Amino acid sequence: MTETAPARPAPGLDDKALLTAYRTMRTIRVFEERLHEEFATGDIPGFVHLYAGEEASATGVCMHLDDDRDALSSTHRGHGHCIAKGVDVKEMMAEIYGRTSGSCHGKGGSMHIADLSKGMLGANGIVGGGPPLICGAALAAKLRGDGGVGVAFFGDGGSNQGTTLESLNLASVWNLPAVFIAENNGYAEATSAAWSVGGGDIANRAAAFGMPGVIVDGFDFFAVHEAAAEAVERARNGGGPTLIEVKLTRYYGHFEGDQQTYRSTEVAEARETLDCLKQFRRRVTESGQLAADQLDQVDAEVGRLIDEAVAEAKAAPLPTRADLETDVHISY
Numbered sequence: 001m002t003e004t005a006p007a008r009p010a011p012g013l014d015d016k017a018l019l020t021a022y023r024t025m026r027t028i029r030v031f032e033e034r035l036h037e038e039f040a041t042g043d044i045p046g047f048v049h050l051y052a053g054e055e056a057s058a059t060g061v062c063m064h065l066d067d068d069r070d071a072l073s074s075t076h077r078g079h080g081h082c083i084a085k086g087v088d089v090k091e092m093m094a095e096i097y098g099r100t101s102g103s104c105h106g107k108g109g110s111m112h113i114a115d116l117s118k119g120m121l122g123a124n125g126i127v128g129g130g131p132p133l134i135c136g137a138a139l140a141a142k143l144r145g146d147g148g149v150g151v152a153f154f155g156d157g158g159s160n161q162g163t164t165l166e167s168l169n170l171a172s173v174w175n176l177p178a179v180f181i182a183e184n185n186g187y188a189e190a191t192s193a194a195w196s197v198g199g200g201d202i203a204n205r206a207a208a209f210g211m212p213g214v215i216v217d218g219f220d221f222f223a224v225h226e227a228a229a230e231a232v233e234r235a236r237n238g239g240g241p242t243l244i245e246v247k248l249t250r251y252y253g254h255f256e257g258d259q260q261t262y263r264s265t266e267v268a269e270a271r272e273t274l275d276c277l278k279q280f281r282r283r284v285t286e287s288g289q290l291a292a293d294q295l296d297q298v299d300a301e302v303g304r305l306i307d308e309a310v311a312e313a314k315a316a317p318l319p320t321r322a323d324l325e326t327d328v329h330i331s332y
């Protein structure tokens with residue numbers, strides 16, 4: 001248990017970076033908690049899979065990425081990845097509400113949020129759909145020669161998909177600037193990873209493809225940030241791909257409405273003792289790097305942002321019949 005882990009310095013992270021990390025994690029948390037409440041009202045169309053509990057993973061990885069040269073592929077549980085990659089929070093909320101002001105003009109919803117201007121190739125309803133896209137993005141970056149990297153997030157369930165294993169192989173064969181992040185939250189829907197993942201840890205699979213494989217505590221922002229720094233640097237410098245397995249817990253059900261009959265006390269325990277935001281706050285305040293009121297101020301600002309995002313989304317227009325044929329075809 002890391003509950004009593006001593007405060008430790010954060011190498012390479014100045015106060016501004018620490019505040020950015022906290023703001024990103026806090027924004028994801030409040031966004032998701034608010035969606036949990038709003039979904040229960042019946043106003044949100046479609047499926048929603050919440051990322052709360054996993055914030056340190058998206059944040060620790062995406063802080064190393066640029067908007068213009070680095071690409072990211074996400075999953076059906078994609079809100080955290082989108083926020084951490086810099087997609088506009090209000091546009092995301094409007095998208096989830098299916099409004100024209102959304103990131104995809106209300107035509108995608110939760111599982112298809114994308115913003116190419118931020119290198120966010122998209123959330124993805126296809127489990128294992130992201131890694132092949134990232135092989136393409138990483139190959140493009142390699143050909144451009146601008147040091148860009150591609151990062152694929154996928155779950156423990158996604159790690160068993162052929163597409164993911166083929167992508168690990170291709171990334172190795174082509175020596176791609178790619179980073180594969182396996183977010184192992186212990187379940188694929190209701191199927192436990194302990195039962196479904198062959199060979200023990202997902203990170204073990206890296207050896208089969210001749211790339212480094214690392215296991216990281218996903219409640220510890222600093223551990224994720226450090227592991228991702230090394231992997232991204234390796235990719236940027238021509239050293240090829242890395243597989244990072246991040247061990248974490250999702251705080252809500254697989255989807256909103258999931259009765260979660262397959263687990264009992266583990267979430268309450270994780271929230272109480274391991275939570276990434278609590279750990280972060282404790283470490284940076286105990287080490288004197290940040291003051292509690294600086295973090296409180298971020299909490300207040302994030303709360304206002306999410307309130308506004310929900311109010312503006314609800315007030316925005318739905319797409320009309322005439323909108324059906326826009327954004328469908330593209331001219332090259």
Ligand SMILES: Cc1ncc(C[n+]2csc(CCOP(=O)(O)OP(=O)(O)O)c2C)c(N)n1
Pocket residue numbers: 075076077125126127128154155156157158159185187188189254
């Ligand atoms: C190709 C494909 N198979 C099955 C599904 C149905 N499905 C949606 S999410 C999911 C579980 C994914 O689990 P994991 O990859 O561990 O991600 P998590 O939900 O835990 O974040 C499944 C089986 C799907 N969307 N796509």
Ligand SMILES: [Mg+2]
Pocket residue numbers: 155156157183184185186187188189
């Ligand atoms: Mg999972």
